[in-house]
Amino acid sequence: MTDVDRFYADHRDGVFRYLRRIVGGTDVAVDLTQEVFLRVSRAGVPATTEVGQRAWVFKIARNLALNYVRDGRRRPAVTGLPELVTPATQELGLALRHAIAALPDLERDVFLLREIAGLRYDEIASACDVPLETVRSRLHQARVTLRASLGSALDVRAQRGVSSSSAGPRGARDRQA
Amino acid sequence: MDGRFDIIDAFVDGEPVDPGALKSALTDAEGRDYLVDAWLLRNVVQDEMAQESAVPRPARRAARRPWLIAAAVAGVCLVGGYVAGTRFPTAVGSPPVAESPRVETAAAPASSFPVPPPTRVIRLELEPTAAEPGAGR
Numbered sequence: 001m002t003d004v005d006r007f008y009a010d011h012r013d014g015v016f017r018y019l020r021r022i023v024g025g026t027d028v029a030v031d032l033t034q035e036v037f038l039r040v041s042r043a044g045v046p047a048t049t050e051v052g053q054r055a056w057v058f059k060i061a062r063n064l065a066l067n068y069v070r071d072g073r074r075r076p077a078v079t080g081l082p083e084l085v086t087p088a089t090q091e092l093g094l095a096l097r098h099a100i101a102a103l104p105d106l107e108r109d110v111f112l113l114r115e116i117a118g119l120r121y122d123e124i125a126s127a128c129d130v131p132l133e134t135v136r137s138r139l140h141q142a143r144v145t146l147r148a149s150l151g152s153a154l155d156v157r158a159q160r161g162v163s164s165s166s167a168g169p170r171g172a173r174d175r176q177a
Numbered sequence: 178m179d180g181r182f183d184i185i186d187a188f189v190d191g192e193p194v195d196p197g198a199l200k201s202a203l204t205d206a207e208g209r210d211y212l213v214d215a216w217l218l219r220n221v222v223q224d225e226m227a228q229e230s231a232v233p234r235p236a237r238r239a240a241r242r243p244w245l246i247a248a249a250v251a252g253v254c255l256v257g258g259y260v261a262g263t264r265f266p267t268a269v270g271s272p273p274v275a276e277s278p279r280v281e282t283a284a285a286p287a288s289s290f291p292v293p294p295p296t297r298v299i300r301l302e303l304e305p306t307a308a309e310p311g312a313g314r
Binding site for chain 1: 182183186187190191192214215217218219221222223224225226
């Protein structure tokens with residue numbers, strides 16, 4: 001297995017999920033994911049730390065996604081959920097998608113790179129070409145906005161309880177590992 | 178809620194934090210609410226992610242292993258044959274019952290059928306000659 005193959009195996013799902021959130025459609029996300037790793041194979045995986053490599057590939061993905069959205073003047077589409085989820089969960093999931101789609105671009109990207117891709121703050125800063133403090137402030141603002149948008153739906157979720165193992169600190173990174 | 182709670186975000190995200198500053202932020206009821214909200218929000222996002230499928234695998238991967246397809250087809254044939262054999266033993270699985278051969282006697286051909294008359298008749302007359310061994314004895 002070459003470096004590129006291993007790199008693809010390690011990052012394809014995270015890149016796909018991130019892109020799918022940005023562009024809204026599975027088919028487009030698949031195409032853009034292929035484009036990301038086509039560029040990776042052309043350029044070769046940089047000889048740097050794992051942190052640097054993750055930031056690098058998500059920077060490529062973010063740029064492609066932003067170009068796609070800007071070129072078509074598209075906003076992220078809000079797609080339906082799989083039928084297997086319960087109605088209450090479906091309603092909350094749809095509300096979450098709407099709320100994420102309504103975020104300003106940088107806040108949305110910072111939030112998705114953190115929650116979907118599991119990047120660390122310094123990786124997000126590198127991927128988005130912004131200072132670390134900007135990552136902190138935008139991420140915080142995104143959460144505040146989402147909390148306000150979801151409102152009572154999140155309270156209902158709180159009444160149902162959450163699993164500490166799935167939503168605790170570093171939950172996203174642990175799950176990816 | 179404002180930037181005072183950045184440190185709570187950092188804590189939730191597993192980033193390095195100053196324990197004193199975190200403790201200070203959590204003394205505020207609003208800060209504690211924010212911690213719970215951030216935690217709930219992550220839970221919702223993680224549930225959403227769990228519903229999403231991973232990137233679809235390219236179909237050409239199947240073509241890389243033709244032996245796998247051949248083995249699958251052979252297996253299906255074997256199982257199908259076995260099932261058919263158990264369900265329809267006489268029709269498929271066992272040899273047909275031998276029936277007594279049916280004998281039909283064909284009518285004897287006509288005793289005579291038109292034979293053309295000979296056009297030439299060659300008669301051979303055999304006479305002993307001297308050259309023949311034993312001749313004249």
